[in-house]
Amino acid sequence: MLDNTTDTIFIGKKPLMSYVTSAIIQLASLDSITIKARGMSIGLAVDVTQVLLKKTNVFEVGCVKINSESLESQDGRKRDVSTIEIPISKKAK
Template sequence: MTYVTATLTQLSNQPFVTIKARGQRITQAVDVSQMIVKRMNTVGYIIKDVRIASDSLLSQDGKTRNVSTIEIDISKE
């Protein structure tokens, strides 16, 4: 719920907010965006854009790992 509050605070001052996450935190980013859009439907927030990608990272054991990333743009209608 902390991320939802922080995002709503930013949306009160900015025209849009981008929620970014990677790896196992992608589900949390999606949950935050859905809470804002669906539970604050009287305010009129919408998901403007969603971008997905993957980054190649070098792990501690020297292997290259692909990590998924997501960026979700939320704005007022």
């Protein structure tokens, strides 16, 4: 099965404006994208979303999904990690 993730931005350790620029470029050709993050990157995902909304005034946020995943750490223990998915689309005219 082919997984098409071109409409998804995974937040990691890059600078804030790298993700903002990537989102703007993708939204120029797509109607909507999803910003995904987990763990310590969730705050950065929210910051990216806020910059997009406040600086451009062209986009809107859909229904935000929060969840947690059970992952195995390097020492073999299971731990829960929070996740967030933020859908962003162009405002309807």
